[in-house]
Amino acid sequence: MAAGRKDLAAVGRKDLALQALHDRHAAELWRFALRMTHDRELAEDVVQEVLLRAWRDPDLVTRDDAAARAWLFTVTRHLIVDKWRSAASRHEVGTAVVEDRSVSDDSSQVLDRWLIAEAMSGLSAEHRSVIGAAYYEGQSVADIAKRLRIPEGTVKSRLHYGLRTLKLILQEKGVTRS
Known part of the structure; x- marks a missing residue:
């Protein structure tokens, strides 16, 4: 019985830590994803996936805030790049002239x-x-x-x-x- 309470308390602490992580960084992650994707829904999906991965990573809540922030932004960037790569392979343009719509993203x-x-x-x-x-x-x-x-x-x-x-x-x- 006591072991179950300890497990429940640990889950509660982890949820609280992840809620705090969400509250501190979710808005900035969404803006970052939006700047990279130019698509509100895709940005929301990416941030949701990043936060789900954060929830699955037991070590993330033990890191200091700067390291957790860096992890969140790095995973966001990687997910967006992965989505670009997969979309590019499925939606190839078959024209002789391709418009140059590249936007510099630093x-x-x-x-x-x-x-x-x-x-x-x-x-x-x-x-x-x-x-x-x-x-x-x-x-x-x-x-x-x-x-x-x-x-x-x-x-x-x-x-x-x-x-x-x-x-x-x-x-x-x-x-x-x-």
């Missing part, structure tokens, strides 16, 4: 930049400075060493360990695989 780049910036904030200032100088500013190891007044070997070491830590942070967020 949402995936924005999400990627947001995830990287958030992950970079988890690094030490030393690691962040050398990674930023090397990858965002395009500086060489020698230039970074001169600017920071440290040996080139230290720059290389900080790059190595900083990138390794960055990879671990992204893995914890579910962005990359091990």
Whole structure:
């Protein structure tokens, strides 16, 4: 009898956590899906599917809010891309001239930049400075060493360990695989 109550309490806590996740992110997910699909009903369907997958994922409610948000937006983007691919294979256009209706959508780049910036904030200032100088500013190891007044070997070491830590942070967020 007590075990049944514990299971019921755990389900209740999970439902409350998922309700809170829904309340915080569902509207933004729908707007994001709408911008990508330009179809209100499809956007609603995608968000519903994402939230259903969130409900099925027992680990999602234990993640911090930023990681859960990143997971929700990534799954939304993947579902929409999957729908585009499947629709494209079923509805091929057989004309000689195809109208160019392409619309630039930078949402995936924005999400990627947001995830990287958030992950970079988890690094030490030393690691962040050398990674930023090397990858965002395009500086060489020698230039970074001169600017920071440290040996080139230290720059290389900080790059190595900083990138390794960055990879671990992204893995914890579910962005990359091990």
